Amino acid sequence: MEEKDREIWIGENRLLLGEDNILFETVFVNIDEKMAIAMGAASHKIQSTVEGKVNVPIDINKAGKPSPEARKIAKKRMEDEGIGKVAITGMNPVARVIASFIMGALTKADMQFFKIKDEALAWLKGESS
Numbered sequence: 109m110e111e112k113d114r115e116i117w118i119g120e121n122r123l124l125l126g127e128d129n130i131l132f133e134t135v136f137v138n139i140d141e142k143m144a145i146a147m148g149a150a151s152h153k154i155q156s157t158v159e160g161k162v163n164v165p166i167d168i169n170k171a172g173k174p175s176p177e178a179r180k181i182a183k184k185r186m187e188d189e190g191i192g193k194v195a196i197t198g199m200n201p202v203a204r205v206i207a208s209f210i211m212g213a214l215t216k217a218d219m220q221f222f223k224i225k226d227e228a229l230a231w232l233k234g235e236s237s
Contacts, residue, residue, distance in 0.1 A: 113157065116150040118143060125154045129192075130232060131162040138172030144181035151185060161192035163232040165225065168198035168207060186219065193218040195228035 114125040120136040121143070131154055139147070155162050164186075174182065186194055196207050196219070204221065222228040 114154070116154065118146045118150055121147060123147065123150050123154060125158070125162070128233060129158050129160060129162045130229070131155070131164045132167070133164060134167045135171040137170075139174040139178040139182075141175055141177035141181065144174065144178035144185075148181060148185045152188075152190075155188075155190045161190055163193045163195070164191055165195045165197060165228045165232060166207075167225065168196060168200055168204070171198065171200055173202060193220075193232050195220055195222055195232050197222045197225050197228045199223060 116123045121139075122132070122134045122136075124132045124134075126132055131151065133147075133151075137143075151164075185191070196204075198204065207221070220228075220231060222231065
């Protein structure tokens, strides 16, 4: 797969397919409904290029506040059968509160918060509990 097929930018937000079916998401701005839909489409496009599920570390360190519609779209996307574990990293208190509301509404059990990216990646790869 070519590099350009592994990376998609939606505005300032980035999705990158790394090794071991890890789909890195970095969120830099407030997410509205239109952007959430575009990010979901980009995620599906990348997911369709791999066998099995993707594990998703989401960096919210520079994230803003998502709209209520964007939160609903994110919840639905995280419950997609093509998504395995989801690790949310970041210390942004507003983003963490909002992400915790999304996590609380999910039926998916494989979602956790981490302070640093290395811990999240270890968990996604099954190297920690």
